[in-house]
Amino acid sequence: MIIRKMTPAERIEYSGICSTAFLYTASADIRAQMKDPQAHIKKDRDDGREDRWGAFDNNGKMHSAMIVNHYDMLMNGKAVKMGGIGGVVTLPESRGQGLIRKIFDAAFPVMLENNQIFSFLYPFSYSYYRMFGYEMCYAYNGVNIPIAEIKGYPYPKNIKAFEPGDDIAPFAEIYEAFTHDRNLAMVRDKDAWKEMLDRDPYKELKFTYLNRDDRGQADAYVLYGVQRNSEHGNRLKIKELCWRTVEGLHSIFGFFSKLGSEYDSVDWNAPDDVNVHALFPEAYDVKWNKNACGMNRIMDVTAGLSTLRAPKGIGNGRLTFDITDKYWGDNSGKYIVQWEDGNLTARKTMSGDVAMATTVQTLAQLVTGYLSPEEVMLKNDTTIYSSRLKLSQLFPKQKLHMVERF
Numbered sequence: 001m002i003i004r005k006m007t008p009a010e011r012i013e014y015s016g017i018c019s020t021a022f023l024y025t026a027s028a029d030i031r032a033q034m035k036d037p038q039a040h041i042k043k044d045r046d047d048g049r050e051d052r053w054g055a056f057d058n059n060g061k062m063h064s065a066m067i068v069n070h071y072d073m074l075m076n077g078k079a080v081k082m083g084g085i086g087g088v089v090t091l092p093e094s095r096g097q098g099l100i101r102k103i104f105d106a107a108f109p110v111m112l113e114n115n116q117i118f119s120f121l122y123p124f125s126y127s128y129y130r131m132f133g134y135e136m137c138y139a140y141n142g143v144n145i146p147i148a149e150i151k152g153y154p155y156p157k158n159i160k161a162f163e164p165g166d167d168i169a170p171f172a173e174i175y176e177a178f179t180h181d182r183n184l185a186m187v188r189d190k191d192a193w194k195e196m197l198d199r200d201p202y203k204e205l206k207f208t209y210l211n212r213d214d215r216g217q218a219d220a221y222v223l224y225g226v227q228r229n230s231e232h233g234n235r236l237k238i239k240e241l242c243w244r245t246v247e248g249l250h251s252i253f254g255f256f257s258k259l260g261s262e263y264d265s266v267d268w269n270a271p272d273d274v275n276v277h278a279l280f281p282e283a284y285d286v287k288w289n290k291n292a293c294g295m296n297r298i299m300d301v302t303a304g305l306s307t308l309r310a311p312k313g314i315g316n317g318r319l320t321f322d323i324t325d326k327y328w329g330d331n332s333g334k335y336i337v338q339w340e341d342g343n344l345t346a347r348k349t350m351s352g353d354v355a356m357a358t359t360v361q362t363l364a365q366l367v368t369g370y371l372s373p374e375e376v377m378l379k380n381d382t383t384i385y386s387s388r389l390k391l392s393q394l395f396p397k398q399k400l401h402m403v404e405r406f
Contacts, residue, residue: 001055001056001057001063001097001099001102002055002056002057002058003053003054003055003056003102003103003105003106004053004054004056004106005051005052005053005054006052006053006054006062006065009037010037010054010062011052012033012037013037013061013062014052014054014062014065014087014089015028016031017062017064017065017089017090017091018087018089020089020091020092021089021090021091021092022089048070049069049070050067050068050069050070051067051068051070051107051110052065052066052067052068052087053065053066053067053068053103053106053107054103055094055099055102055103063090063091063094063097063099064089064090064091064094064099064100064103065087065088065089065090065103066085066086066087066088066089066100066103066104066107067085067086067087067088067406068083068084068085068107068110068111068116068119069083069084069085069086069406070083070084070114070116071083071084071120071186071187071404072186072187073118073120073184073185073186073187074179074180074182074183074184074185074186074187075117075118075183075184075307075367075368076183076307076308076309076367076369076398077180077181077309078307079187080117080118080303080307081114081115081116081117081118082116082117082118082119082120083107083111083114083116083118083119083120083299084119084120084121084404084406085119085120085121085406086121086122086405086406087406088100088121088124101131101132104132104327108299108328111299112299112300115303116299117298117299117300117303117304117307118296118297118298118299118304118364119134119296119297119299120137120184120294120295120296120297120402121134121294121295122293122294122295122405122406123294123295126292126295129295130361131327132297132327133297133298133325133326133327133328133331133360133361133364134295134296134297134361134364135295135296135297135361135362135364135365136292136293136294136295136365136370137184137294137295137296137364137365137368137370137400138184138293138294138295138296138368138370138400138402139272139290139291139292139293139370140269140290140291140292140293141268141269141270141271141272141288141289141290141291142267142269142287142288142289142290142291143267143268143269143270143276143286143287143288143289144235144265144266144267144268144286144287144288145265145266145268145276145280145286146264146265146285146286147256147257147259147260147263147264147265147266148260148285149280149281149282149285149286150253150254150256150257150266150280151257151260152257152280152281153250153251153253153254153256153257154250154251154254155254155255155257155258156211156251156252156254156255157214158211158212158213158214158216159209159210159211159212159251159255160209160210160211160212161201161207161208161209162197162199162208162209162210168190168193168194168197170210170218170221171193171196171197171210171218171221172188172193173218173244174218174219174220174221174242174243174244174248175188175242177244178242178243178244178401179242179401181398181399182271182398182399182400182401183368183369183398183399183400183401184294184296184368184400184401184402185400185401185402186402186404196223196240197223199223204225205225205226205228206223206224206225206239207223207224207225208221208222208223209221209222209252209255211248211251211252211255213245213247213248213251218244219243219244219245219247219248219251220241220242220243220244220245220248220249220251220252221240221241221242221243221252222238222240222241222252222255223238223239223240223241224236224237224238224239225237225239226263227267232264232265233263233264233265234262234263234264235263235264235265235266235267236256236259236262236263236265236266236267237266237267238266238267238268238269239403240403241268253279269403270288271399271400271401272399272400273399276288294402296364296365296368296370297360297361297364298331298360298363298364298367299328300331301323301325301331301335301348301360301363302335302346302347302348304363304364304367305321305335305337305346305363305367306344306345306346307367308337308344308346308367308394308395309344310339310340310342310343310344311339311390311393311394312393313393314389314390314393316339316340316341317338317339317390318336318337318338318339318352319336319337319355319356319387319390319391319394320334320335320336320337320349320352320353320354320355321334321335321336321337321354321355321356321357321358321363322334322354322356322357322358323335323357323358323359323360323363324357324358324359324360324381325359325360326359328360331360333348334348334349334350334351334352334354335347335348335349336348336349336352337394353385353386354385355384355385355386355387355390355391356373356382356383356384356385356391357382357383357385358376358379358381358382358383359381359382361381362376362379362381362382366395367395368398368400369395369396369397369398369399369400370397370398370400371397372392372395372396372397373388373391373392373395374388374392
């Protein structure tokens, strides 16, 4: 097999494989387009924002493929480059040949050249992607709130539906305030916001609302859709809810409280730092499930450790880690993290008393802030030898946020 990036014309063939693998009906006649692909090449809005890799036989037929999306992502207060893995597909008759591994082997060095410190994906199988150094670093808090439980919040005075052509700046400002201390949040440029807000309530039943306080300052927004005729009645399904003040959040709740004629309940991926049982009268009626969601990977251990903040309240210090990366051996070895006067540095080393030995997968959970050192102590790939207080200060639990799908 030949592993290389796709040409624009080969994206048509890729669409056909995706239709087969993801079980959806193609909107175009793929076979007809493949007979003359040059005539059907279109300027892709993602050109320059992604790399599309394929595995081809000697006749040029594509058997397997993967997309590496280019993102900037917040990690410990810093904007870093991230490769978002998506569209991983293999023809049914070509599976079991290790083609995705071969594509990863080719794509990984390019991702490093692109300074993509992290890589994130939504897996079909956690055990499968652990082979490539990924680990679960994000969970979906599936919360269902009956509309009846929200009626205690007052209806907002200044909430307005977003219309095409409206200013997107208030949305960006609220989002930046909401995510500035939340890991995994994407840095959105103007194009990303246009795509985010391109929601037609009449054709798609996808709605966007912006709330303003009594002074006219935008303080919260919500994007939501509809799940109709479900077993428990119509559900309002939140895509994203962000706020810069508590009053803004309460205003969105108050807005929902008047939608009881259309909806029976609200589905929300509530942030970890929001205890929904404390916000509504009858905790028994508010359903709350934590579901596995996404996996993160540290591509470059030195760069990943360098995103950490210097611990506060314990003075200057250093810790040495022994990291194992079975897929990308260059990452394996000892690393020293040192902080002095609020500045933190990380480098590879040959010596030093090891405070913790772990895998690159568990290190991703710690750096992301998904798990604390106390939690990873229970894992069978991690041994903590000393400096538990320093470890807890260096790797605190973090607030997380991600709604982009790829």
